[in-house]
Amino acid sequence: xxxxxxxxxxxxxxxxxxxxxxxxxxxxxxxxxxxxxxxxxxxxxxxxxxxxxxxxxxxxxxxxxxxxxxxxxxxxxx
Ligand SMILES: [Zn+2]
Numbered sequence: 001x002x003x004x005x006x007x008x009x010x011x012x013x014x015x016x017x018x019x020x021x022x023x024x025x026x027x028x029x030x031x032x033x034x035x036x037x038x039x040x041x042x043x044x045x046x047x048x049x050x051x052x053x054x055x056x057x058x059x060x061x062x063x064x065x066x067x068x069x070x071x072x073x074x075x076x077x078x
Contacts, residue, residue, distance in 0.1 A: 003031045028057040038066030 003013050006023035013021040019032035041049040053063045 001031045003029060030057075035069040036066055037069065038064050040064055 001019075002015075003021055005011065006013055006021075006025070006027050006029060008027045008029070009023060009025050011023040011025055011027075013023050013029060015021050019030055021029045021031060023029070043049075049065065051063045051065055053059050053061050
């Protein structure tokens with residue numbers, strides 16, 4: 001799938017490789033579909049686990065624990 005404009009800010013996108021695009025505002029956009037799993041963990045005190053993203057896109061933003069199943073498959077192939 002080819003993408004021309006950033007879905008977050010509307011600026012033109014530059015394709016870097018395969019399905020990875022960036023805009024002039026440095027948003028990283030992935031133009032592929034891949035299965036992923038996420039979960040919300042809540043303890044007995046009804047406190048939810050919130051993570052802080054360590055990777056782009058959205059590095060430093062709040063997030064919930066998740067994993068791309070495609071990434072797991074690629075690691076097994078390595
Ligand atoms: Zn953007």
